[in-house]
Amino acid sequence: MARIDLKDVIGGAVFGAVGLFFFVKALGYGIGTPRNMGSGFVPMSLGLAAMIIAVFIVVPALRREGVQPQIAWRPLVAVAASIAGFALTCRWLGYVPATALVVLFAAAGSRENSALKTIALAAAAAAGIWLVFGLGLRIPTPPIRGLS
């Protein structure tokens, strides 16, 4: 319990900031008139609407109690690292080894995954992906770099 509804305050504030960004950028694209709209007309209006809505979300939330959000750090970091790992290694190793890497990192997000289980799972997933994308769909990129 906290004195303010942190969820809505943070969410609303971020939303308002995004709206501000779109609004400001839109001014640079040319507004035009309603009859002859420039590229920026609609984004500007939307950005403005976003900022107004954000105010209506944040202000009441400052005076209202709320449940604090709980972040599940372990799975979050594990999954984020796994996707980043895929992005970094996919070109260099090929998507099949990158898949194994994803599974290894992502599985670390759960306490129940032992090293042995994870390795077996990574191998199985890699094989499965190879079957579906390499042999089934035949996407035009080598599964393992070096293999044609």
Added chain:
Amino acid sequence: MELFTIGFPAAVTPDNLLYCFLGVFLGTFIGVLPGIGGITAVSLLLPISFYLDPMTALIFLSGIYYGAEYGGSLASVLLNLPGTASNAITCLDGYPMAQAGRAGVALLTTKVASFAGGCFGILLLIFLSPLMSSLALSFGAADYFTAMLLGLIAASTVGRGSPLKGIAMVVLGLLLGGIGMDVNTGIARYNLGLLELQDGLHIAIIAMGLFGVSELIASATIPRDKNKRLSVSMSSMIPTRDDVRRALLPMLRGAGVGSVFGTLPGTGQSIASFMSYALEKRTARDPSRFGQGAIEGIAGPEASNNAAVQTAFIPTLSLGIPGTATMAILLAAMLMQGITPGPNLVSDHPELFWGLIASFWIGNVMLLILNIPLIGLWIRILAIPYNLLYPSVIALICVGVYSLNLNIFDVWVLLVFSLIGYGMRLVGFEPAPLILGFVLGPLIEENFRRAMLLARGDFLELFMRPISGTLIAVSAVIVIWRIYSFARQRSRYRPSEAPAD
């Protein structure tokens, strides 16, 4: 009727039959997995659909959609863990039935009720879509604009959460949809100087990040009950005469309820099944049986949510206005395949329209028949521990995203949206309205511009025209009503007693 002259012949080609089967099979499979619902299933397999030609792709994706709906009910009955949100109602009476040893009958009821609901929905689809299409032919740009606006407002404000936050997410989706080249002027908007953003963001990546990955992260920490020894034999499925008698009317009522909520934009399977349950409880002679294994409590809601799933196609196909986020993704898939849903769909692509409807019927029959022997397989899948499952799904998502353009940039975008999606879940902002806004954004802007051009910049035109004026009025009424009722609901509970999101 064209359904038989054009539809069925188009739907029973080997390719279409194969992908219809694959769709319902994979859909049921993914729906059975707890924590992964219909929209995630469709997003996951969206990249694969791009390799198929338009009609086959749509048959495939739709099969996944209603297959997942069915698969979710299996997990609800057997594990008390709904596969999709709309199956949560099935847990209420399905799980007690399973505990009383009547799992087989419960599962059969869900199958048959789903089939009945689906058929009813398809019938409505057959008759209402052409009707709505012809009505919409008289729509001008202003009318389309306000109709889409109404759809967005309905979809974002109806439901449990704060209507303001829902609208906020729609606006965010609209803004994100604006990223990319503006067709009217050729200016690249919001691409942050990056060439890759020139064409805007890809719906599949956003959907998989916001729904798929973020849902997987959030579900990873939910404790799972591991020691379930389940077995359901085929003979245990045979219902008693009493069961059949009790289940019949609820099925019909459920199909009706579901069809109403499926067609209306903003309401979908979840509300449909909830309403059906409430209706059955109210019309039952002995309401106290509900919650303890009343067969009416499954028959009604299951028929209802399948009817809603089928009728959700009515506004999507005949008007081009999706009522739910999943429909929005299907709409996006259609647009990417070069098909424009709307009043002209029936006349321009009759084989696609009628063939799709024929495939719905075929798919529902497949679900009914094939799932009887396959039930053992699904039960074995339910036993797969979640912690082994989600890393594989993440890997599938990564490769799926990469396969879209063979561009690593897309994977980074996936990461960004996964984090955004998780963040949104933490602060209680719904991702579904965002998808709707994203898909409809470019269309809404185009219609708005055209409307303003025709009206020579006069905003009042929107209110003056009969159709658009009515639609705006309805939108305004919905927004005001929802904000008012939400505010009242909130003030009724002290914050410390408020149910957690």
